[in-house]
Amino acid sequence: MRTKPAAVVVYGATGHTGRFVVAELRRRGFATVLSGRDAARLEALAAERADVDADVEADVVVRPATVDDPASLDRALAGAAAVVNCAGPFALTAGPLVEAALRAGIPYVDVAAEIEANAAMFADYAQAARRAGTPVLPAMAFYGGLGDLLVTALLGERTTADVVHVAYGLSSWHPTPGTREAGAVSHRRRAGRRVRFADGALRYHDDPVARQDWHFPQPLGRRAVIAEFTMADVVTVPSHLAVPEVRTYMSVEAAGDLAGQDTPAPEPVDALGRSDQTFVVDVLVDAGGVERRATARGRDIYAVTAPLVVEAVERILDGRTRTAGVASAGAMFDAADFLRALAPHVSVDLPH
Numbered sequence: 001m002r003t004k005p006a007a008v009v010v011y012g013a014t015g016h017t018g019r020f021v022v023a024e025l026r027r028r029g030f031a032t033v034l035s036g037r038d039a040a041r042l043e044a045l046a047a048e049r050a051d052v053d054a055d056v057e058a059d060v061v062v063r064p065a066t067v068d069d070p071a072s073l074d075r076a077l078a079g080a081a082a083v084v085n086c087a088g089p090f091a092l093t094a095g096p097l098v099e100a101a102l103r104a105g106i107p108y109v110d111v112a113a114e115i116e117a118n119a120a121m122f123a124d125y126a127q128a129a130r131r132a133g134t135p136v137l138p139a140m141a142f143y144g145g146l147g148d149l150l151v152t153a154l155l156g157e158r159t160t161a162d163v164v165h166v167a168y169g170l171s172s173w174h175p176t177p178g179t180r181e182a183g184a185v186s187h188r189r190r191a192g193r194r195v196r197f198a199d200g201a202l203r204y205h206d207d208p209v210a211r212q213d214w215h216f217p218q219p220l221g222r223r224a225v226i227a228e229f230t231m232a233d234v235v236t237v238p239s240h241l242a243v244p245e246v247r248t249y250m251s252v253e254a255a256g257d258l259a260g261q262d263t264p265a266p267e268p269v270d271a272l273g274r275s276d277q278t279f280v281v282d283v284l285v286d287a288g289g290v291e292r293r294a295t296a297r298g299r300d301i302y303a304v305t306a307p308l309v310v311e312a313v314e315r316i317l318d319g320r321t322r323t324a325g326v327a328s329a330g331a332m333f334d335a336a337d338f339l340r341a342l343a344p345h346v347s348v349d350l351p352h
C-alpha cells in the first residue's frame with residue numbers, strides 16, 4: 001500500500017485548467033501545493049478551497065515561484081511527491097519546471113498542447129529523466145493524452161500502424177487566455193507556417209486550410225472538419241508507436257470559435273464549473289489492412305483534463321507505470337485500464 005503522498009504541486013494553479021486540477025486532487029484527498037507567479041491569486045484560491053474542502057483532511061499550502069528563479073521552484077517542490085504543470089505557454093514554463101522536478105527527483109506531468117514544446121520535452125529531457133528514473137509525462141490532457149490512450153488501447157499488443165486519424169468533434173470552443181497565448185506562441189515559433197506529421201516526421205508547410213467531411217458515430221453523424229488541424233497527438237502517438245502518418249481534424253464550428261477574436265472564455269454552467277461544450281474524439285487506426293475505431297465522449301475539454309492528469313499522477317505514485325523517463329500516456333500506462341478509470345467523466349467505446 002502506498003502511504004499518502006506528502007503533496008502534489010500544481011504550478012499555474014490559479015489558471016482555468018489549474019483550478020479544475022486542484023479541485024480533482026482535493027476530491028481524491030491529495031495534499032496540494034498551490035504554486036504559480038501571483039502570490040495574491042494563490043492565497044485567494046487557498047482561501048476558496050478551505051471553504052469548499054472543509055471535510056478534506058490533507059493540507060493546501062501556497063508556495064509562489066517564478067520560472068526565471070530556480071531556487072523559488074526548488075522551494076515550491078520541496079518535499080512534494082509530484083508536480084503538475086498547468087501554466088502555459090509551455091514554451092516558457094516546461095523547461096524550468098521539468099528541470100526543477102529532476103533536481104527534486106519527483107515525477108513531472110504537464111498539460112501542454114504546444115507541439116514544439118511537447119516534442120522538445122522528448123528531445124531535451126529523455127536522457128536525464130531515464131538516468132534519474134523519474135517519470136516525465138508531457139501532454140497528459142485532452143489533447144495529446146486522450147487520443148494517445150485511445151490509439152494505444154485500439155492497437156493492444158501491436159506497436160505499429162499504417163495511419164492514425166484523430167477527429168475532434170467539439171460542439172464549440174471558447175478558448176481561455178492561456179489557449180490563445182499558447183496558439184500565438186506556436187504560431188510565432190512556426191513563423192506562420194502550418195505543421196503536420198507525415199512520413200514519420202513533423203513537416204512544416206504552407207498548404208491552404210482545407211475542409212472535408214468526417215463521419216462521426218451517431219448521434220453526431222457527418223460533420224465538416226478542418227483537415228488537418230494538427231494537435232499534440234502527432235507528438236505523443238509516434239513517440240512510442242511506429243506510425244508514419246498521424247492526422248488530426250477539428251470540427252469547423254470549434255475551429256471558427258478559436259479563430260474568432262471575440263469568442264468569449266468558457267462559462268461555467270454546472271455545479272462542477274463545466275461549460276456546456278461537448279466533445280467526441282473519434283479515432284480510426286489502420287493497421288495491416290484492418291481498420292479499428294474507438295470513440296470517447298464527454299463535456300468540457302478543460303474540465304476533463306483534470307481527471308486525466310490526476311489519474312495519471314495517482315498511477316505514477318502507485319507504481320502502475322510501464323516505463324520511466326519521458327513518455328506519453330499510452331507508453332506509460334495500461335491504456336484500456338486507464339480509459340475505464342475515466343468513467344463517468346469520459347465514456348469510451350472500444351471494440352471488444
Ligand SMILES: NC(=O)c1ccc[n+]([C@@H]2O[C@H](COP(=O)([O-])OP(=O)(O)OC[C@H]3O[C@@H](n4cnc5c(N)ncnc54)[C@H](OP(=O)(O)O)[C@@H]3O)[C@@H](O)[C@H]2O)c1
Nearest residue numbers: 012015016017038087088113141142143176177178179182
Ligand atoms: N492539452 C490540452 O488538452 C490542454 C487542456 C487544458 C489546458 N491546456 C493548456 O494549458 C495552458 C493553460 O490553460 P488554461 O486554460 O488554464 O489558461 P489560463 O486560465 O489562461 O491560465 C494560464 C495559467 O498559466 C499561468 N502562466 C502563464 N504564463 C506564465 C509564466 N510565464 N509563468 C508562470 N505562470 C504563467 C497563468 O498565471 P497568471 O494567473 O499569473 O497569469 C495562469 O495560471 C494553456 O497553454 C493551454 O493550452 C492544454
